[in-house]
Amino acid sequence: MNRHVLSMHDLTRDDVTRVLDTAGSFREVGSRVIKKVPALRGRTVVNFFLENSTRTRISFELAAKRLSADVINFSSSGSSVSKGESLKDTALTLQAMGADAIVIRHSSSGSPLQLTKWVEGHVLNAGDGTHEHPTQALLDLFTMREKLGRLEGLRVAIVGDVLHSRVARSLSFGLVKMGADVTLIGPPTLIPPDAPTWGVQVSYDIDGVIPKLDVCYMLRVQRERQRLEYFPSVREYNRLFGLTAARAGVLPEGALIMHPGPMNRGVEIDSDVADLPQSVIEEQVTNGIAVRMSLLYLLLGGAGPSGSAGDDVEASRA
Amino acid sequence: MSSPRVLLDREDVRRALTRIAHEIIERDQGADDLVLVGIANRGDHLARRLAREIERIEGRRVPVGVLDITFYRDDIGLRAEAPEVHETRIDVGIGDRTVVLVDDVLFTGRTIRAAMDALTDFGRPACIRLAVLVDRGHRELPIRADFVGKNVPTHRDDDVRVRVVELDGDDAVEVREGAPASAGALAGNADDAGEVRA
Numbered sequence: 452m453n454r455h456v457l458s459m460h461d462l463t464r465d466d467v468t469r470v471l472d473t474a475g476s477f478r479e480v481g482s483r484v485i486k487k488v489p490a491l492r493g494r495t496v497v498n499f500f501l502e503n504s505t506r507t508r509i510s511f512e513l514a515a516k517r518l519s520a521d522v523i524n525f526s527s528s529g530s531s532v533s534k535g536e537s538l539k540d541t542a543l544t545l546q547a548m549g550a551d552a553i554v555i556r557h558s559s560s561g562s563p564l565q566l567t568k569w570v571e572g573h574v575l576n577a578g579d580g581t582h583e584h585p586t587q588a589l590l591d592l593f594t595m596r597e598k599l600g601r602l603e604g605l606r607v608a609i610v611g612d613v614l615h616s617r618v619a620r621s622l623s624f625g626l627v628k629m630g631a632d633v634t635l636i637g638p639p640t641l642i643p644p645d646a647p648t649w650g651v652q653v654s655y656d657i658d659g660v661i662p663k664l665d666v667c668y669m670l671r672v673q674r675e676r677q678r679l680e681y682f683p684s685v686r687e688y689n690r691l692f693g694l695t696a697a698r699a700g701v702l703p704e705g706a707l708i709m710h711p712g713p714m715n716r717g718v719e720i721d722s723d724v725a726d727l728p729q730s731v732i733e734e735q736v737t738n739g740i741a742v743r744m745s746l747l748y749l750l751l752g753g754a755g756p757s758g759s760a761g762d763d764v765e766a767s768r769a
Numbered sequence: 770m771s772s773p774r775v776l777l778d779r780e781d782v783r784r785a786l787t788r789i790a791h792e793i794i795e796r797d798q799g800a801d802d803l804v805l806v807g808i809a810n811r812g813d814h815l816a817r818r819l820a821r822e823i824e825r826i827e828g829r830r831v832p833v834g835v836l837d838i839t840f841y842r843d844d845i846g847l848r849a850e851a852p853e854v855h856e857t858r859i860d861v862g863i864g865d866r867t868v869v870l871v872d873d874v875l876f877t878g879r880t881i882r883a884a885m886d887a888l889t890d891f892g893r894p895a896c897i898r899l900a901v902l903v904d905r906g907h908r909e910l911p912i913r914a915d916f917v918g919k920n921v922p923t924h925r926d927d928d929v930r931v932r933v934v935e936l937d938g939d940d941a942v943e944v945r946e947g948a949p950a951s952a953g954a955l956a957g958n959a960d961d962a963g964e965v966r967a
Binding site: 472473475476477479480483484485487488489490491493494518748749750751752753754 | 837839840841845846847848849850851852854855856857858886887889890891892
């Protein structure tokens with residue numbers, strides 16, 4: 452597996468399968484009396500979050516702690532970043548303190564890649580600007596595979612503000628890699644012009660697509676990243692692209708409703724739709740811990756390419 | 770490497786498991802409060818067979834769990850790649866019960882050490898016992914088995930393999946004589962990695 456996970460493009464199809472398979476075992480750990488295994492004892496994981504986050508930061512923190520790693524949480528407020536320390540100097544400080552992995556969230560696309568040039572540890576992208584959010588995509592893939600039994604051939608719509616969504620990008624890349632059939636839906640102003648090159652289809656008509664779906668994935672309207680002119684009004688957006696109770700009723704039996712959170716209830720998803728049985732939004736959160744444990748374990752559980760232990764050990768396991 | 774020598778054939782394995790089942794019951798005068806936990810990837814199949822045998826003898830169903838000890842290995846982080854993880858499933862509480870760990874080969878004892886650590890994360894058993902199909906010696910930790918199918922003197926570099934019907938198509942225990950210890954024994958020898966579990 453690649454040393455860093457910055458983008459879904461860093462993972463092969465086999466890597467993704469391995470991460471999801473291993474995550475299955477870690478979900479079992481979450482159901483034990485003692486929800487902790489010693490796999491990463493003595494390793495240090497730094498959560499370096501320069502943009503607000505609840506679930507991703509807590510999820511990474513729990514994941515690392517359940518693996519017995521030492522965890523340092525680090526955000527811009529309350530650190531020297533607020534005194535104007537540069538990303539590079541902060542990174543070198545973390546490096547000097549012996550971080551084995553740095554989980555970074557940053558509002559600027561590409562900052563995780565920049566970080567890899569300065570630090571020796573593994574870098575995990577926990578969301579960078581409008582670029583990618585690979586661990587969210589992995590937990591979504593895990594949830595879909597578990598609920599529907601496969602990824603190959605699944606018909607998935609990703610609906611809403613694709614333009615500003617790193618989740619939509621990572622998930623599209625991941626789904627296409629795994630052989631799913633992806634349709635991006637949203638107002639033309641919020642569909643990136645290069646979307647057709649991702650291997651996905653584009654539609655502006657949610658009602659035409661919804662009756663044929665296995666998964667309806669709603670994106671948050673990211674008001675903090677948009678100026679107002681992308682669509683005329685929230686009411687109109689909800690009417691044209693929101694997952695209303697009527698639309699949810701047209702979804703095929705067994706289809707899933709997903710959302711990466713945090714939700715704007717009443718904007719992209721109606722409040723009672725978010726609470727329907729086919730909505731797996733809370734399970735996405737639970738699975739996020741297992742998937743992040745899996746990724747941390749696979750990245751940090753070995754000695755790395757310089758390690759001296761035998762290569763074909765699996766073959767000889769009696 | 771030479772061709773493998775068969776230590777136990779299918780009938781030998783069957784007889785050994787039958788005897789171990791009797792011994793397990795005898796030790797605790799019955800099968801009450803008993804839980805069998807097999808260590809993945811062969812021990813779990815042996816545990817299921819022991820449970821069937823105990824049920825046949827005692828008329829009592831014994832719960833069976835499967836334990837993957839990967840996260841508890843003492844060589845994690847020493848190997849180039851993170852070891853592959855298998856399923857763990859222990860559906861019953863093990864608190865205050867007699868847990869019999871079941872594995873195919875007892876070798877260095879490190880797997881059993883890891884398994885005991887793992888078990889204590891599920892609860893506090895009244896006691897933990899150990900049943901193995903083959904004890905091949907060369908312990909590196911103060912651990913011994915309570916129930917042994919067969920004691921087999923081996924050279925440290927030998928490769929002892931247990932085959933089970935469920936995974937390998939037949940039941941057998943085979944030994945392949947290892948090459949004379951090489952200079953880079955710790956790093957290079959593929960056996961070594963397997964032996965850590967065995």
